[in-house]
Amino acid sequence: MKRASVYRVFLLALVGFALSYSLPRTPLGLELDQLTYDSFVRLRESxxxxxxxxSRLIIVEIDEKTHKAYPQAMALWMPLYGKVFESLFxxxxxxxxFDIIPMNTPMEEVAPFLExxxxxxxxxxxVAFYDSDTEELIVPKDxxxxxxxxxxxxxxxLQKDSGGLHRRQPLSNWQIESTGQSHPFxxxxxxxxxxxxxxxxxxxVLINFVGPPGTIPRVSFRDVLAMADQGESEKLKQLFEGKLVLIGGTAKADQDFVDTPFPSEKPMPGIELHANILNTLLTEQWLDPLKAWALLAIVLIPLAWLSLEKKLVVSTTSTAALCLCWxxxxxxxxxxxxxxEPIPSALVGFGTTYFLGYLYRFNTVEKEQRRIRSIFGRYVSPDVMEAMLEFPEDHKPEEAKSQRVTVMFSDINDFSTACEQLEPEEVTRRLNAYFGEMTNIIYAHQGTIIRFIGDEFMILFGAPKANDKSEEQAVLTAVKMVDRLKQLKAKDSKGTEGFYEVKIGIHVGDMILTSIGNELRSDYNCIGDSTNMAARVLSLTKPLGATVLISEEVKIKVESHPELEFKDLGVHPVKGRRGEIRVFEAFLKPGSKA
Structure with a gap:
């Protein structure tokens, strides 16, 4: 990875981390954390x-049945409370x-239970209750x-969170200014x-809820009184011996309900929330924070790299998988x-990193890829194109570069004569069939088709994507083209379906590769003497009676290939330049797979 790319990856990861770190400190982030906790509580319960x-916890509930049995005002219930206290002890x-504050209780109602x-x-x-509006501590009567x-x-x-739900509760004594005293919860x-x-x-404590309302065992206040009246001491003993008994209202008329992470249509009685707090304390089933900021920072780095360097489908899949895993x-x-810590803000960080990374990639890398595809798409095979797009910065067409490339020229024998004898539509049909068959073979060997001129191909091997086996790919392409044409000719006894006789010349050398033209029209091309030399090799095929002719430079690179064999056709002068060139005819060995 280049240094600039490394900087971008770390910068993007830093942006994602900064957002994740700052979000929980905002009202929105706090609310998201609370909603996540709520969803986990409900999911866990499901x-x-x-x-x-x-097992020591039990609730004696003043429920609808109790109110129906004792319709008098609760201010007159002190004898009932006293009897229940007596029975329980x-x-x-x-x-x-006892989660009720008795008011206006005459002494004669309390006297029977003094002992x-x-x-x-x-x-x-x-219980006592501090009213923060009036700054008054409400306690039972003297x-x-x-x-x-x-x-x-x-x-x-009870403590409410910003959303109005009860999730946490302070345990340490509360110093109330108006009383000047410290009071326990x-x-x-x-x-x-x-x-x-x-x-x-x-x-x-972060309250570790044991379940929705009704999860903690309850016994009706009315049933306790009934068992006491009927002398069912053994039954009472089985229910309450060694227990911490909480007495409080659960009837709708008492209006003592609180909102918790569970669905609001079934609010929890206040006495049961106290029971959940106590259960967390007694069982020590704490919900402790697990700070995962370091892990988040580490995970964001590969995510940033994927977002910047990989295709949308890869980065999207990876981001989704990471969010699910987290x-x-x-x-x-x-x-x-x-x-x-964090959960929702981490997911936001992942999403932001992914989105910003893709946004950058879309406007830079993919923009460059689209440009490369528009220029090279008609020259190279789909697999070569995909390989080039992995590193678009290495294939900028406007940047000329020198590279060792194998050049192949091919044309059809006696094509001009055929054009004179055939209708234009027939020539076009045969040419299209011919080019279709040959193109498949060329692309299969990573050839780049530079141009079609009439019946002539110009193909590069080793460009624009470098290939250290370009000579081998070129010669194999040539002999397999010839072999395929022989197969097609054998099926066409009348010779009316296509063109089957070709000439091919191949040479290798250093060339300048670049895109030539302007913004309106540009073509990928190669410049250099090797191009001319390949054309000269092609021109020798007819006088030498050869089909596939290669230069000595190419032959040296491929002479040990098991599928190929060669015939030395000697040294020949090169038209238009000094010196001579040794050429070889190349064949596909009998029995080799075409």
């Missing part, structure tokens, strides 16, 4: 690959988290506060109560608890 639920519940409150102080956690204890209050405030305090650990493993690899990492 593949049944979600994290496991900690008697059943061996380890910790209870339960006092005996389980520290195992019963109530009589409940006295029983529960301020140290057993946890903030139920509900889930954090419950974690400390259950585990006995005073230090949290994380300051904040997304798929990121998803597999997510299943193993790692959130790759």
């Amino acid at each position: 593949h049944q690959q979600s994290p496991k639920v900690d 008697q059943s061996g519940a380890a910790v209870i988290g 339960t409150f006092l005996n389980n102080r520290g195992k019963l956690v109530f 009589n409940i506060m006295a029983l529960v204890g301020a140290e057993n209050l946890g903030l139920s405030n 509900f889930a954090s305090l419950l974690y400390e109560k259950l585990t006995g650990k005073t230090e949290l493993p994380r300051e904040n 997304f798929g690899g990121s998803y597999m990492a997510f299943l193993n608890g790692q959130v790759v």
Whole structure:
């Protein structure tokens, strides 16, 4: 690769990387990251690959059935709450988290459960809520506060991302200016109560959702009361012994719902979001960032090279495959608890690198290829053209260059006589058939047809694409042309279908290759004495009675070829120049494949 090309590759990769690096720091990039996380959460759930639920977690839900059974206002439910607390602790519940703030509760309603409150102080956690609009901390009434204890209050405030969804949650205590105090969050305090650990493993957590709403086990508040009333202590014990029990509303009337990565038509109850936070803490199934910036930088370099150097189909396929691999690899990492950084911005970087690379290629390389194709397309075979287009900078037609080339001239015997005897349409038909057959053989041996003049061919071997076996290709082309004409003649007993007798002359030497003309019309051509010498060799065929005549310079290069044999026809003067030339007639060996 040339130095300029290397610079372009690294510059393009740098542009793609810069965009990928800066995008996550914009609102759009942040939203794309969040949407990717959401899609992974949902995709994981559909593949049944979600994290496991900690067996200690259970929700007692105040659902529609509970509201139907107890239609009175919830402000009057304190006796029901007290009875449930009592039943749960008697059943061996380890910790209870109560996601309701009791207000206006008369002491006489609390009195029957004083023993339960006092005996389980520290195992019963109530919620408080900080209203940032009013800068007020909302807590239970004084009589409940006295029983529960301020140290057993946890903030139920949940963090929303910019899109209004809940994906993260702070865990460290929140220093509230209006109170001048530091307050723990509900889930954090419950974690400390259950585990006995005073230090949290994380300051904040990316919530590792276990599934859509309803995934974490639930028991109806109404059913707990019914089992307690019926004395089903064993059943209650099986359900709640050693458990962290979360009590909260799931009924539509409670309006305690939050938006999560799962479909919005089925929002998650707030109590279940707390349960998901707790599950992430208790199981330590973290979603940790996996920074892949270095890998991204490395991957962008070959992508930039493909975009600049390869055809559209190759660069497009490679870019699509790379995007799929990056997304798929990121998803597999997510299943193993790692959130790759970046994901969407990396895909944007890939797309940008691909697009800018192709844009540059279209306006430079492919533009040059189109120009080369327009000039050389009528001279060379499709496979030679494709090889030339791989490196268009090496085949700029306006740049003259000297190159060793083998030249072949061929014409039809007695063509002028045939033209006098045949109708023009018949001459044209036979010529087209002849040229069609011969062109196939010429192209098969990488020949470049410079011109047709009447019945005459001028063909180059080793130009415009250099070929160190140009002499061999030229001679093989000549003898196989003759052999093919013999085959066609054998099928045409009357000799009325084509031209079958030809003369061919071949010489090799250094020539100047260039495009001659102007913007309106230009032709690829060769300039040099070797062209004239090849024409002189052709002119010797008739007096010597030969069909394929080659110069000694050509013969030296091909004399050991197993398909060829030669006859020395001696030294002859060259018309129009000093000196003599030794020529040889070339034949295809009997039994050789044409």
